[in-house]
Amino acid sequence: MNDPSVRYSLADVAKYNGKNGTKIWIVINDYVYDVTNYLHRHPGGADLLEEYAGRDATNEFDEFGHSSDARKIMKEFLIGELEDEDKRANRKKKQVSSGAIAGETYKQKRRGFLAVLCGKCTS
């Protein structure tokens, strides 16, 4: 029986990319699915699932507008959840905050540059 309370990191998931006979794991909305046995039953084709093997396919899954039936089928293949560290919300926050840090560094550099200019004016 699968235990969906198990936590995996994105690095763990990446190992299951179907290469060298490994299974195919895919992340959708922070949940990890082992779709190895669903590949050839997937109405969207095995190729698509193989393309996203070992990766997060949330955007693509949503883009294709899966039905509530599809969401029920997914539960069968659920094997776990991403570790908090790797959840989408955290990844987004990190991107925002690194943007903020970059902005701050820019401001500091600009201030430094203006200070040098002012120093030149007064000397």
Ligand code: HEM
């Ligand atoms: C465990 C994961 C998945 C399950 C259980 C699943 C299930 C299904 C089901 C039941 C359909 C038929 C239409 C519907 O009921 O919505 C479908 C269609 C489709 N799926 Fe998935 N899907 C999964 C993941 C994905 C992913 C990751 C992608 C894209 C990367 C994808 C792309 C598509 C496409 C393009 C179709 C439309 C096929 C067509 O209408 O010709 N699916 N899927």
